[in-house]
Amino acid sequence: MAGLTQEAGEAASQGRPPAIELRNVSQQFRLESGKKVQALDNVSLKVEPGEFLCVLGPSGHGKSTMLNIVAGFLQPNSGEVLAGGKPVTGPGADRGVVFQRDTVFMWKSVADNVAFGMKARGVPKAEREEKVERYLRHIGLEQYGEEWPKQLSGGMRRRVAIATVFANEPDVLLMDEPFVGLDYARRSALHKVLMDLWAESQRSVLFVTHDIDEALALADRIVVVVKGQVVLEERLSMPRPRGVAEITGDEAVEIRGRLLEQLDPEASGVV
């Protein structure tokens, strides 16, 4: 593991605009009943180049809304979102998204899935094939390139989705609870795949999760979003790769305690 830490990320970011910047972003939804829900409330946040930022919070408190706004799928009611210093006006290849849902294209072979973004952007065939081969090898699916996705397990499809986004070489990866529903062993294996790819690519990652252990295992920095507001920010200096020893060590226990305080329903009013 290259051990890209927050310090390294900050060094890499010198003289460069933040990979993602949210400035006073608010988003409100109107329910069928007419009731209004404040999904995001005046949120300001930066993701530095090369940084792995985890957004932690309870379900329904604005994490995915934030990610959808950064991805360009939603326009905020107020505030501004910048990607690499430029305003976000819609989806773009500079911000690759790994969804919670299974989005692998079932009608394309595994290799064609990985090549999809590159082909859409007009990357030459030889370069595409080289990258497809490289990323399939990275995720351990090199012998499955010609197979249909239906022949893969759920965990393998998640790997294909991750490889597809990394192979497209976006500036930022946006990941919306991509490993939800997987058992611990598969999740750990996917964490390793993700960390390897991230360390090699040194891209920024905005990773949404509601799992504290996952955030502790992956993040340079964790922000907690409750009721549409950033209520806590924690920087992690634990060495990588982070296994059981790291995420149960002293630093992790201290951070976990502070995170739990914010997520505790009685203390924070979370419902």
Next chain:
Amino acid sequence: MNGETAIDEGRLNTRLPHKLTLISIVGMLVIWVLVALIAGKNEIGNRMVPGPIDVATAFPQFANYWTGDLGVTATQVGGEVTWQGTVLGLFYNTFLTLVHAVGGVVIGTVLGLLLAVATSWWSPIRQALAFPAHFVRLLPLLAMAPLFALWFGGENHTGAVLFVALTAFAFVFPIGLAAIASVPPYYEQYARSLGASGLQSYLRVIVPAAIPGIRGGVTLAVGFGWSAAIVAEYMTYPYGLGAIVKNAAFFGSTDLLGALALLTLCLAATSFVLVRSLLDWVTRWAE
């Protein structure tokens, strides 16, 4: 691989065990014979419900619908009823119906799919077409067959083919619209986030994703295509299985009607199996 293995998902075999299938076929034959015996006969001595033997022995009547030549004289001009005439009459009229059915289904299906794809591209048009699409589905298609004879004449293939095409279109177009509309939006979001343009997302992601939802419409179009072709010939065309149905009904030849029903059933079943195999291949990637 971290302990993960590829899963080859074979389809569950839902066929009845062979013995049960055989028993059900024998049971249907027994019921058919009993109904034929109970139903009695009409004024000219034919059974009201033709039995299996009546149907089998009716096939030589197809010789009466051979137009002559290839060394076999038509019975209308004094030729004998021969097995050659029977085979030629059967194949000639089946071929005409096949042309009407296949031609119409292909035209209607292709037009229905193209129009569904073209009009779904922009959601306001899709929404605007939602009601007309339902309207097409509700059209009293069989009652419209005579119109095609009036519009295109009764002595050429055009009216029959276009009537079948309308029938196929009425199934494929609204089902195509619905299938495209039901593709989850996150597919397009995913494609756009990978750098695909709106048109690329539509043609390379949304349309392929809708194909499994469209296959039901195509299968229905094929099934109804045969009925539509027979109806068109019944009302507009002097040859083909539909024209034989008209004559058989006029003369009260229930045995020939039974033979035609059996023949049409075999043709429809064969085409259904072929089309389903083709669609299985086209959607071989689907779970």
